[in-house]
Amino acid sequence: MxxxxxxxxxxxxxxxxxxxxxxxxxxxxxxxxxxxxxxxxxxxxxxxxxxxxxxxxxxxxxxxxxxxxxxxxxxxxxxxxxxxxxxxxxxxxxxxxxxxxxxxxxxxxxxxxxxxxxxxxxxxxxxxxxxxxxxxxxxxxxxxxxxxxxxxxxxxxxxxxxxxxxxxxxxxxxxxxxxxxxxxxxxxxxVDTEFFSPAPEPLPGLDLPGADLTGVTEIVTFAGRGMEPYRGFPQFMEAAALVLARRPRAHVVVAGTDRVCYGSPREDGKTWKEHMLGLLDLDLQRLHFTGSLPYGQYRDLLRASSVHVYLTRPFVLSWSFIEAMACGCALVASDTEPVREAVAHGQSALLCDFFRPAQCAEAICTLLDDRALAARLSAAARQTALERYDLxxxxxxxxxxxxxxxxxxxxxxx
Missing domain, CATH: 3.40.50.2000 (Glycogen Phosphorylase B;)
Structure with a gap:
């Protein structure tokens, strides 16, 4: 042909x-x-x-x-x-x-x-x-x-x-x-569910650009091509500030480039990352920005994640969400239509109101506290990826x- x-x-x-x-x-x-x-x-x-x-x-x-x-x-x-x-x-x-x-x-x-x-x-x-x-x-x-x-x-x-x-x-x-x-x-x-899969054994440590997480046991992750409102980056940063304030051992890792891929840039010329860092009181020793990662390092990040957060307006569903499911991440995600097609609240993820960062932070802390619940949700997310999204x-x-x-x-x- x-x-x-x-x-x-x-x-x-x-x-x-x-x-x-x-x-x-x-x-x-x-x-x-x-x-x-x-x-x-x-x-x-x-x-x-x-x-x-x-x-x-x-x-x-x-x-x-x-x-x-x-x-x-x-x-x-x-x-x-x-x-x-x-x-x-x-x-x-x-x-x-x-x-x-x-x-x-x-x-x-x-x-x-x-x-x-x-x-x-x-x-x-x-x-x-x-x-x-x-x-x-x-x-x-x-x-x-x-x-x-x-x-x-x-x-x-x-x-x-x-x-x-x-x-x-x-x-x-x-x-x-x-x-x-x-x-x-x-x-x-x-999605290649053989590549994007849970780690066969615990990772000895995670050393990424801008983020040496060796010995860290609570890792909250967020990944995307850019950092923009369409994918809930401002709301995630507000939730991250609440989590970091409540949990002194938690680290937050953001993978992606500081740009707008969907929607319009800010009128004041600042990036959304610059705006949120100036707006929020954040512990910058426990907040890490890796930039865009090669596939192998990106997968390592998902595998090491304690809780992975995915937020989106009612828009195109990101590959990254299915990849996180396939890696068996414990997921907190926005309660929006594209997400609800892929996962169910309380069965394969915890869903939260896109516009309520405090609700997102509460869901993150719930999964950090209840590792049995996190394991059950992550296993269900992985199974859904295998049944519905396997390449x-x-x-x-x-x-x-x-x-x-x-x-x-x-x-x-x-």
Missing amino acids: KVLLTHPNFPGQLRHVAAALGARKDNVVVFATKTPRNEWRIPGVSKLRYTPRPADDLKPHRLLEPLQDAVLQGEALHRAAHDLKARGFMPDVIYGNSGWGSTLYLKDVWPDVPLMCYFEWFYDPRGADARFGLGSGAGAAYEPPKLMRTRNAVIFNDLWACDQGLSPTAWQRAQFPEVFQPGIEVLHDG RTLLPRHLELLRRTARLPRARGG
């Missing part, structure tokens, strides 16, 4: 699919990307780099900025795809992440080739994400409704053009207009869906 994959940040959510396709000698796999990450190669997979040209000097209306970026990406891949076609490459199927723009014009290059799109999120100004926080005093949408609607322009094109869609969770699929949902299959990317089960389904899409008689969006 000849397959064209595309994600602007190689390899993104397509990592496992790309590796499985590349492992078969009878497949020809090309991965089109804006950011090829030359340090990362997948055997059997060729990279096709596309480079968006700079926009004209005329600055677009602020509401058009995400659309302009998507069009520039789509145009760049359109050029690269034409060159690829001229060299004789005719894919049996195209698979790409929707919303970035790279899939915008591929039907104009290969109109009869089936297109499968990974639909991660639909921006609904009246949806749960936009309404979240109303009545709490914490505000609602982090983006103006008009900007959210503009972001959907590219997604609507993919919904119309694609022959098969998929979303990783039922909650994420439910955000899309009902008329399109029958064409979107729920299929999680899957060994989900990857074959993913590949079969791709093969079924390739066999479709004609692409409907062409």
Whole structure:
């Protein structure tokens, strides 16, 4: 099978699919990307780099900025795809992440080739994400409704053009207009539960960048790509301050970079980390920021965690949460829709109100005190990861869906 994959940040959510396709000698796999990450190669997979040209000097209306970026990406891949076609490459199927723009014009290059799109999120100004926080005093949408609607322009094109869609969770699929949902299959990317697993024996110590935790018995962890309100970083820091004040032996470890990945940055120019450190009275000898960690060290952190905290607005469910489940972490998480799809309060996690850091801190302390409860919840979380999110089960389904899409008689969006 000849397959064209595309994600602007190689390899993104397509990592496992790309590796499985590349492992078969009878497949020809090309991965089109804006950011090829030359340090990362997948055997059997060729990279096709596309480079968006700079926009004209005329600055677009602020509401058009995400659309302009998507069009520039789509145009760049359109050029690269034409060159690829001229060299004789005719894919049996195209698979790409929707919303970035790279899939915008591929039907104009290969109109009869089936297109499968990974639909991660639909921006609904009246949806749960936009309404979240109303009545709490914490505000609602982090983006103006008009900007959210503009972001959907590219997604609507993919919904119309694609022959098969998929979303990783039922909650994420439910955000899309009902008329399109029958064409979107729920299929999680899957987590390598052999790699992300409980430690086979107690770790002798944990020495991470900025965090020597040798001999520490109470480790509260928080992990994410960034530090932002969408993932509850300010609320976690408030909870961490309460835990550190109540428990003199506890240490708190935050893994991730000091940036905003979702939503908007602060208007005062400060990062959320800078803001929270200036706002709270924290014992900085017991609060550790590791930065972004390699997979091995990140797994070691999860394995050493006494309590792992995951907070999120009603938004995309993070890989990190499933990875923490697979590692058998004792979990405290926000009582929000994407979390409730994965775990149940009192059965596989303790859930708390996103906007009540004191409740989060209380749940953390409960699990630090009651290690029998923590062990029961962590075992259930691990079992759920094995039953519902195991890569060994989900990857074959993913590949079969791709093969079924390739066999479709004609692409409907062409």
